[in-house]
Amino acid sequence: MADGTTGISADALHGFAPSVRRGGLRRFAQRRSTIAVLMCLPLIALIAGLVVYPFFYSIYLSMLSRDATRFIGLFNYRYLLRSDTFDLVIFQSCFFAITAVFFKALIGFILAHVMHNISGRDQRIWRGLLLIPWVIPPALSTLGFWWMLSGNYSAVNWILGQFGIPQVAWLSNTWTARLWVAGVNVWYGTPFFMIMYLATLKSVPDQLYEAAAIDGATWLQKIRFISLPMLRNIISITVLFSLIVTFANFDIVQILTTGAPADTTHVFATYAFQLGIQGGNISLGAAVSLFIFPILAVFSIFILRGVGRRAREGM
Amino acid sequence: MSGAVATAEPIGRRNWLKPSIARERRWALWASYIVLVFFAIGFLAPPYFELVTALKTSQQIGSGKDPWFTAHPYFGNFIGIITNPDFQTFFLNTVKVTLIVVVLTLAMSILAAYALARMRFFGSHAFATGVFLTYLVPESLLFIPLFKVLSFLHLINSTWCLVLVWPTLSVPFCTWIMIGYFSSIPKELDEAAMIDGASHLQMLWKIFIPVALPGIIAATIFAFTVCWGDFLYPLAYLFTGKQMVLTAGIVSDLIHGDVLDWGHIMAANVVASAPPVIIYAFLMDYYIAGLTAGATKG
Numbered sequence A: 001m002a003d004g005t006t007g008i009s010a011d012a013l014h015g016f017a018p019s020v021r022r023g024g025l026r027r028f029a030q031r032r033s034t035i036a037v038l039m040c041l042p043l044i045a046l047i048a049g050l051v052v053y054p055f056f057y058s059i060y061l062s063m064l065s066r067d068a069t070r071f072i073g074l075f076n077y078r079y080l081l082r083s084d085t086f087d088l089v090i091f092q093s094c095f096f097a098i099t100a101v102f103f104k105a106l107i108g109f110i111l112a113h114v115m116h117n118i119s120g121r122d123q124r125i126w127r128g129l130l131l132i133p134w135v136i137p138p139a140l141s142t143l144g145f146w147w148m149l150s151g152n153y154s155a156v157n158w159i160l161g162q163f164g165i166p167q168v169a170w171l172s173n174t175w176t177a178r179l180w181v182a183g184v185n186v187w188y189g190t191p192f193f194m195i196m197y198l199a200t201l202k203s204v205p206d207q208l209y210e211a212a213a214i215d216g217a218t219w220l221q222k223i224r225f226i227s228l229p230m231l232r233n234i235i236s237i238t239v240l241f242s243l244i245v246t247f248a249n250f251d252i253v254q255i256l257t258t259g260a261p262a263d264t265t266h267v268f269a270t271y272a273f274q275l276g277i278q279g280g281n282i283s284l285g286a287a288v289s290l291f292i293f294p295i296l297a298v299f300s301i302f303i304l305r306g307v308g309r310r311a312r313e314g315m
Numbered sequence B: 001m002s003g004a005v006a007t008a009e010p011i012g013r014r015n016w017l018k019p020s021i022a023r024e025r026r027w028a029l030w031a032s033y034i035v036l037v038f039f040a041i042g043f044l045a046p047p048y049f050e051l052v053t054a055l056k057t058s059q060q061i062g063s064g065k066d067p068w069f070t071a072h073p074y075f076g077n078f079i080g081i082i083t084n085p086d087f088q089t090f091f092l093n094t095v096k097v098t099l100i101v102v103v104l105t106l107a108m109s110i111l112a113a114y115a116l117a118r119m120r121f122f123g124s125h126a127f128a129t130g131v132f133l134t135y136l137v138p139e140s141l142l143f144i145p146l147f148k149v150l151s152f153l154h155l156i157n158s159t160w161c162l163v164l165v166w167p168t169l170s171v172p173f174c175t176w177i178m179i180g181y182f183s184s185i186p187k188e189l190d191e192a193a194m195i196d197g198a199s200h201l202q203m204l205w206k207i208f209i210p211v212a213l214p215g216i217i218a219a220t221i222f223a224f225t226v227c228w229g230d231f232l233y234p235l236a237y238l239f240t241g242k243q244m245v246l247t248a249g250i251v252s253d254l255i256h257g258d259v260l261d262w263g264h265i266m267a268a269n270v271v272a273s274a275p276p277v278i279i280y281a282f283l284m285d286y287y288i289a290g291l292t293a294g295a296t297k298g
Helices: A003-012 A017-061 A075-082 A084-117 A120-135 A138-149 A155-162 A174-202 A206-214 A219-247 A251-256 A268-278 A282-290 A292-313 B002-007 B009-054 B058-063 B076-082 B085-118 B124-136 B139-152 B161-183 B187-195 B200-211 B213-229 B232-237 B246-254 B262-293
Strands: none
Touching: A017 A282, A017 B085, A017 B124, A017 B139, A017 B161, A075 A084, A075 A282, A084 A120, A084 A174, A084 A219, A084 A268, A084 B009, A120 A174, A120 B009, A120 B262, A138 A155, A138 A174, A138 A251, A138 B009, A138 B213, A138 B246, A138 B262, A174 A219, A174 A251, A174 B009, A174 B262, A206 A219, A206 B009, A219 A292, A251 A268, A251 B232, A268 A282, A268 B139, A268 B232, A282 A292, A282 B139, A292 B124, A292 B139, B009 B262, B058 B262, B076 B085, B076 B262, B085 B124, B085 B161, B085 B200, B085 B213, B085 B246, B085 B262, B124 B161, B139 B161, B139 B232, B161 B213, B161 B232, B187 B200, B200 B213, B213 B246, B213 B262, B232 B246, B246 B262
16 A cells, blocks of 8 residues: 555665565565466467467468469458359358357257256256267267268158158258258257256246246246346357357368358358368468458457356356 | 135135146146157257167168168177277377377466466456457367468378367367366465465465366366367368378268268267267266356357
8 A cells, every 4th residue: 555655665775674575575476477477378379379370370371372472462352252152151151150059049048948847867867868969079970960861862851751751852952951051050059058058047046936936927928037137148148159159160061061062051161171271272261261250359259248247247 | 615715815815826836837847848858859869860870781771771770780880990990090099189188288277277367467367368269269260370380380191280289279268167166266275375385386286176176177078079079170181091080080081981881980970979978978067067157169
C-alpha cells in the first residue's frame, strides 16, 4: 500500500541490511516468475512454432503462385471466389455445419432430458451405450458407414427392400450424399452434446421441476421455462464450438464421398486437401483452408465470453 | 375420499394431485425408455454392422444376402488381420507414437498448468486465454503450412512427424483442464508446503499431481483419443506402409490394396477401435468429469 514511500527509503538506504532483504525478496519474485516462464516454455514453443508461425506462414503461402516463386497478392482468393466449384464448397461447408450442428444440439438436448428422467445405474448403462459413436475414431466408423451405403446392394438398401422401398444410390446423388455426410456427423457428435447437457441438467435444482409439476406445468412448459434458461449458456458454448469443429471437418467427407458426386459434397478441409496435398498446389490449398479462419475468429470470441461466464457462475 | 374432501379441503387436494404427478412420472419414464431404445438402435447399428461383417466370409459378404445377421460366425478375418504384417506395423506405429505423445502432453501441460494456475507472471492471464484459443484452432486450418514446415525438417513420410504435430491437438486442452483442476486445490495446502520449505517441483510432485489425479486421468484419455483417432495429419504426411498409423493405414492402404476384402477391413476396424472403447468402458466417469469442466470437441 505504501509502496511508493518504502521504495524511496529502500533506495536511500541502499547497501543497508533492510534493502538487502528487499532485494532478496525482489529477486525471489523474479526467480518465481522466471521459473513460471521456464515451466511454460515447452508450451510456448509448441504454440509459437507449430500453431502461430504456421498460421502466418499459411497467409504468406496463399499469396504465392503455384510454383511458389512469385508473389501474386490476393490472386488465389480472387480465383477461388470466381470459380463455380468453390461456390459449391462454400455452400456445402455452411450447409453441412449448420444442419449437422442443429441436429446434434437438438437430439443431444432431447437425449439429455430423457436420460435425466431415468436414474442411477440404468442411467450409467444407457449413457455408456449412447457414448459409443463418439468413442470410436470417426475415420474408422465412417468407413463402416461407407460400406453400409455404397452400391445398390448396400445394407441400408437391404433394410429398405424389406419394406418394398426401391433401392437408392445414396452416395451418387448430390442431395442424398449431402444428407448422409451430415447424418454421419450427427451420429458421431450427438453423444458429446448429450453428456454436456446432462451434466448441466444435473446441476439444475430438482425443486424447480417439482414446483413446476405441482403448478401443473406441461413438459413443454418445463423445457421452455426451466431447462432452456438454465442451459442457455452451455447450449451456446457447445453450439458455437461445434460449429467451428464441424465447419472444419475433414474425416467424414473425405472417407464417405471425397467430394463426389461432381465436387458437390466438398467442404473446405477436403477441398484444400485435394488441391494442396494431392494436387500439389500448396498455395491454393492454403488459401482454401484459410477460409475456415473467419468463422473461427468470430465464434471463439463468443465462446470465450461464454466460458468466462460459466467460470464465474461456477458451473 | 369424498368424505375427506368435505372435512379437509387442502389435504384432499393434495391427495388428488399426488397420484397424477406419480402417474405423469411413470409415463415420462416409459416415454424416456422408448426414446432411448430408439436412439440406441440407431447409434449402435453401424458398429454392430461392422462387427457382423467382420464375422463373415467373403462369399457370405459377396452374396449380399442378410447383411445384418450371420448364423455361423467366422473368425478367419480377425486371425487374418492380426497376423497381417502391414496391420501389425500400423498398430505398433500407432501405439508407439500415441504413447510418446501422451507422455509429452502430460509433461508439457502439467508444468504449464501449474505455472499458470499458481504463479502469476507477466502476461500469464492472456497466455492462459491464448492456450484455450489454440485449442479451438482446427487441424484443417494448419495442415498445409505444416506440410511445408515438416518437409523443411525432412519429416514428411516419417512416423516421427506425428510426435511433432499431434501435441498441437492434445496439449492446449489438457493444459486447460489441468489449470481448472489445479486452481481448485486450496491455496492453504501449498502455503503449508512452502513454509515447510518445499520447492516448486516438490510441491507439484507431492501435492498437485496426487490431488489432481482425476484431472490427469481425464487429460490422459483426451490425449490418447485425439492421437489414436487422428486421420488428417497421417493421411497428409505419411505415404508408405512402413510409416503408417492405423486410421490412415486402414483407409488408404488396406482399401487400395489388391482386393477390396470387406471382411478384413471391418475386422481391422473393430480391432483398431477396441482400445479407445475399452479405455472408455473403464474410465468414462473421469473423462466426463474432466470434459464438462471445460468444453470440448464433438
